[in-house]
Amino acid sequence: MENYEIRVPGKVRFGAGCTETMGEEATKIGAKRALMVTDPGVFQTGITDPVKENLTKAGIKVDVFSEAEPEPTYSKLNATAKKLGKNKYDLVVAIGGGSSIDTAKGLSILFAHDGIGQDYGGTDKVPGPGVPLFACPTTAGTGSEVTNIAVFDDRERGFKEGIVSNYLLARIAFVDPTLTYGCPPKVTAASGMDALIHAVEGYTGNKATTFSDAMALEAMRLITGSLRRAVKNGADKEARNQMSEGALFGGMAFMNSGVTAVHALAFPLGSQFHVPHGMANAVLLPYVMECNLSANLSRFATVARMLGVATEGLSDQEAAEKGLEAAKSLSADVGIPTHLRELGVPKEALEGLASATMNVTRLLANNPKPLTLDDVRKIWENAW
Template sequence: MLTPRRIYWPPINLVGPGSLKFFGEEVDKLGLKKALLVSDKVLSQNGIVKKVTDCLDQYGIAYSLFDDVKPNPTTTNVHQGFEQYQAEECDFIITVGGGSPQDTGSAIGILATNGGNIADYEGIGKSKNKSVPIVAISTTAGTAAEVTINYVITDEKRKLKMIMVDPNALPLIAVNDPELMLKKPKDLTAATGLDALTHAIEGYTANGAFELSDAIAYKSIELIGRYLVKAVENGMDLEARSGMGWGSYIAGLCYSNAGLGIVHSMAHQLGGEYDLPHGVANAMLLPYVMEFNMDACPEKFADIARALGADTTSLSIEEAAKRSVEVVREISAKVGIPPLCETAFRVEDVEKLAEQALNDACTGANKKAVTKEDLMAIYMKAYNDAKVATAVR
């Protein structure tokens, strides 16, 4: 409580069912003229982008659509979007989607005011100038990139995810409308939901955790524990989608200010090397990292078990902490997360992956100090345990 804090989140936040309809009014008030609308082909084709452009049309706000964003956006992808931003003489950015369009938009926004190559901004606080205004509209309950100072871009030459932690990239307006999340596929809902749970758990146990981040992380874990399985089972359940929307949103506020940990450090390498979806990579590694970190703050892991609905009244703190791992595994199994051994992961890559994870920007926030050997052991445990379980089935 004696440590001063600089807390970051967007100045304007529109959250809850139907909140999308208010964003055009907010943009109009700001006097912005033309947006680069950053999204992907799926959202263009399924009508989500049209819901956004209808709001813009209502206020006569011009836009140019860039919907070529890849699932794991690359440096080339970002520079293509930036070229369109310049050519179309845009003065702000609207991102529509999950983490990929959000991260791409953040990168374009930084290039628009700072120039250079996006790889110049890898790391913490590398830009000098604030991004152009960004309106970040989320369509998944997962990354919470619409409210954070972080963005991730893949360097395709190095097969490496570059982590940028930069307050200058913070969106001006965040929109989290669960009506845009209805009908999402089960596997996407599961992966993004477990990404959100990872954010909340890592934020709650991070070195940078503090009073506010603890309070909102706990609530996020509670909401995700209550609603994730329901949202996966019934994609039209608006209550479940709303619960997950809030859970994801506040987890983002938490980790953007408290930090993350080695689940993300390790998952970034799986995404960069094998193009594995980020939420799936997090979900595969989360229980193994929880086991590794548990003895550094067992009370917090006991809290996590309770937040996830486990009855811990007759358990010691250590037993309750272990129960948190069991509950996370149960949730992952219910929503169908595949094991690491069923991905493109190669044992011969493990040393390189561990070395890159050790140097990842998220590693420093991990509650427990780690070595390359620790990270290699976690990768291998996740791989071998899953392999044994698969063989038994």
């Protein structure tokens, strides 16, 4: 067995109502002035109010930035950091989906260090800790609350890039399923599929470890058992709780073993056509999975079992193929489109998308099957 490290946030608090402990936790780290980061949609629902009140009651002054944008850009991040100013906040609290949490991660770094977001793009470019971050997801999806990466769209250079550094890990992740109860079905579906993909890619990627396996397998089991129910009936608390836990474990899995080609293809799709991250991944999953199956049949056979396939008596090949079918039917059942053309992607764009994918080398290197440009082209064509 190879040596490995386990990367996790400072602490994870999980469970309905766990955000009620935030004031107490903020006091423990000596916070006096916090910036809450959220997006307009989440802000309007009012779910940030009790969290703000909890912090205020603990004697912490809270400012709210409620303009986090979907698929955040470097330009907005830099402008926001400049406008809000350095040395003002000693705590950043993210409440939202992956976009709000990523924005908060970027701000936490820019509040503590000179320069602009682009200076820190890539791996281990951040020189030291940022302002402490508390991260509270309002979707069961991205796992951003437990990862060391924030993704920004570089519109000027035309690609998405990750700032990857352990200094981006939250001081505390508060995974409170009640924050997801109002999440609309379409977002529940796309973000839930994203969470499932973190688990599948974390389990089948080259960098999988015993720890990431444990997280990934349980994530697949939880998500398979609850995603359909959470989409069909958002008030199903048990399904919501399981989805939050599954997404948390999926996040911990890929935090430690990385994601693979589904995410590599989703990056240019998101950047060029502004397809939301979860949706981009969900549409691409079956096509990438189909290409990857033969590279690790035994692992994909286990994925099939976690997706609810009765695999007794089947060869790994047969089980893996049935797993692919199970992933497709889950996706269809929660309303994910089956082809890229349904998302408005023109056929002429495929060649550009294929060459842009080849630049996502960090993720492609973790793919169980080494992919050539021809392989990638074929996946895009099949998916279209």
